[in-house]
Amino acid sequence: MEYFLVFFLVLRITLAQPVPESIRSSEPNCIDCHNSVMNYSVKHEAMDAGCDLCHMATGESHPQNTVQGFTLTEPMPGLCFMCHEEHTKTNLHEVSTECLMCHSPHGSAYNSLLIQSPESAICTECHDMSMTENRVKHLPVDEGNCANCHNPHQSEFAYLLIKEKKQLCISCHSPIQKLKEFPNIHPPYEDDCGNCHDSHSSDEEGLLIQKMPDLCFNCHDLETTLENSSIIHKALNYKNGCSNCHSPHTSDQNKLLLMPDKDLCLSCHNKSITDGERTTSNIGQFLKSGNYIHPIIELEGCSVCHNPHASENQDLLNETFPFGPYSKAQVNKFELCFKCHDSQLMTEEITTSATNFRNGEKNMHFLHINGDKGRNCNICHNIHGSAYEHLITEKVMFGNWEMPMQYKIETKGGSCKTGCHAEKKYFR
Numbered sequence: 001m002e003y004f005l006v007f008f009l010v011l012r013i014t015l016a017q018p019v020p021e022s023i024r025s026s027e028p029n030c031i032d033c034h035n036s037v038m039n040y041s042v043k044h045e046a047m048d049a050g051c052d053l054c055h056m057a058t059g060e061s062h063p064q065n066t067v068q069g070f071t072l073t074e075p076m077p078g079l080c081f082m083c084h085e086e087h088t089k090t091n092l093h094e095v096s097t098e099c100l101m102c103h104s105p106h107g108s109a110y111n112s113l114l115i116q117s118p119e120s121a122i123c124t125e126c127h128d129m130s131m132t133e134n135r136v137k138h139l140p141v142d143e144g145n146c147a148n149c150h151n152p153h154q155s156e157f158a159y160l161l162i163k164e165k166k167q168l169c170i171s172c173h174s175p176i177q178k179l180k181e182f183p184n185i186h187p188p189y190e191d192d193c194g195n196c197h198d199s200h201s202s203d204e205e206g207l208l209i210q211k212m213p214d215l216c217f218n219c220h221d222l223e224t225t226l227e228n229s230s231i232i233h234k235a236l237n238y239k240n241g242c243s244n245c246h247s248p249h250t251s252d253q254n255k256l257l258l259m260p261d262k263d264l265c266l267s268c269h270n271k272s273i274t275d276g277e278r279t280t281s282n283i284g285q286f287l288k289s290g291n292y293i294h295p296i297i298e299l300e301g302c303s304v305c306h307n308p309h310a311s312e313n314q315d316l317l318n319e320t321f322p323f324g325p326y327s328k329a330q331v332n333k334f335e336l337c338f339k340c341h342d343s344q345l346m347t348e349e350i351t352t353s354a355t356n357f358r359n360g361e362k363n364m365h366f367l368h369i370n371g372d373k374g375r376n377c378n379i380c381h382n383i384h385g386s387a388y389e390h391l392i393t394e395k396v397m398f399g400n401w402e403m404p405m406q407y408k409i410e411t412k413g414g415s416c417k418t419g420c421h422a423e424k425k426y427f428r
Helices: 002-016 045-049 119-123 165-172 174-181 187-191 223-227 261-266 283-289 295-300 364-369
Strands: 055-057 070-072 273-275 278-280 395-398 401-404 407-410 413-416 424-427
Touching: 165 174, 261 283, 261 295
Parallel strands: none
Antiparallel strands: 055 070, 273 278, 395 401, 407 413, 413 424
């Protein structure tokens, strides 16, 4: 009995010691022959559990030429699904069961055990990537990161997207997300970003599927108006086209304007603009320096008088208005003014109601305007803004001469002394 106990203790002490290198190296090991599977920066975690997790002996002597001594413990892709999520979602990648088409089973130089990098290098093996070859590329496409938008295995969304399409876009384009609280939403944006933008690449800035304004004309019937109009707003032809004035997504302004009507116009018309031989005055200067602003501008904005897109009338006016200092006194030549003002101030020589510019009952507007060479409204009035009541202008250009108006207001009338005549007074 004592002999047996001594033998048992010696045996336990012997087994507890490290196995000598000479003994260890003499025993066959998978790594002795297959050491290449260890030479990767990214290793399959399953290898830590041992080779027999995935491989099992067939009973054949190993190694032998043309004889497989081992086989997989489970056919593919079932073997992978022992650890990885099984495919149960609505949309499956066609190669989702062919794991080794994209992944190395033991190790790789790339994340997720991919066999190539970037991801797009693998995708091009099956997918026609000519859609990514245009001038402007979506950043994930340019970097080859297809998985930023697509799940390579399965998804509940079309095209294997990782989220519903619109939510996917705004997850990166967060400034667009902030606009969602605005009350006016562009229907194509509300429906699908792909109505206007290509997901991969485009020859147009912003990944637009067409250049602007052609893209807008697909829905907005404005092309015919532009073709048939002699005057077109130059802003339409500037870079960004319609989006110089309109938000393509959402806005807190009617008609998806970027800002209130007047402010939007003055973002350009705060300086003189020369186009060929014609110069448009600095409208912002009149409004800023004047004590009096044409009320309709404050109430409804510039588009009451001007068409922001195109017109047959000079200065993009919505209705007719003479161009130049003189005009035949006809109502149809001043339709713009008579949208608000009483046309009788032109047609009635005697009146007590059509105008306050009268001497007794004598209509002083009629006196100035009537005949074949009537004076235009803008000789005496600055139609945007002025330092003087009734929008009376300070001076008028006649050729190179700045003619002063020298207008004075009195209690029941007024007076003016211009280059046209000596000082004249009128009293109501």
